Amino acid sequence: QVQLVESGGGLVHAGGSLGLSCEASGLTINGYVIAWFRQAPGKDREFVAAVNWQGRITQYAPSVEGRFTISRDAARNAKVTAHLQMKDLNSEDSATYYCAAYVSYGVPSNTPSNYNYWGQGTQVTVSS
Numbered sequence: 001q002v003q004l005v006e007s008g009g010g011l012v013h014a015g016g017s018l019g020l021s022c023e024a025s026g027l028t029i030n031g032y033v034i035a036w037f038r039q040a041p042g043k044d045r046e047f048v049a050a051v052n053w054q055g056r057i058t059q060y061a062p063s064v065e066g067r068f069t070i071s072r073d074a075a076r077n078a079k080v081t082a083h084l085q086m087k088d089l090n091s092e093d094s095a096t097y098y099c100a101a102y103v104s105y106g107v108p109s110n111t112p113s114n115y116n117y118w119g120q121g122t123q124v125t126v127s128s
Contacts, residue, residue: 002026002117004099009122012089020084020122022099027078033108034072034082035059035115038095038124048097049084050108059108063092089126096121 008020024034035050049070050059058070064086072082082099100115109115 002032002101004101004117004119006097006099006119006122009097009124011125011127014090014126014128016089016126017085017087018089018124019086020097020124022082022084022119023079024082024099024101025079027075027080029103030075031103031105032080032101033104034080035100035108035110036070036084036097037100037112038097040095045098045112047110047112050110051082052108053105057107059110061110086124091126091128094124094126096123
């Protein structure tokens with residue numbers, strides 16, 4: 001069974017940087033897209049970034065383009081670790097960040113309903 005576990009959240013000052021990691025296990029095939037979504041209190045869950053199964057195609061929300069970088073390590077023993085490097089953070093980046101995955105060999109989707117597997121989330125708080 002696929003399991004996703006996020007880590008790396010915390011408190012950071014505006015303008016600072018933070019890195020998140022997502023350890024995905026139970027990946028019996030290679031074709032998993034991994035993405036990050038976020039949800040702030042009272043708001044809908046929104047797409048942040050995604051990377052395709054090879055790590056060669058990435059997608060970003062316009063609000064994070066140029067500030068966030070998604071990447072993934074090579075798969076080993078049915079496990080993959082994905083990373084989200086965030087810089088120039090501002091208060092609007094404060095949210096719970098979720099890692100998500102689904103099987104696809106195409107361009108990563110930015111639609112939450114396409115993702116079958118979700119982590120529990122990690123909190124990112126940006127203080128002004």
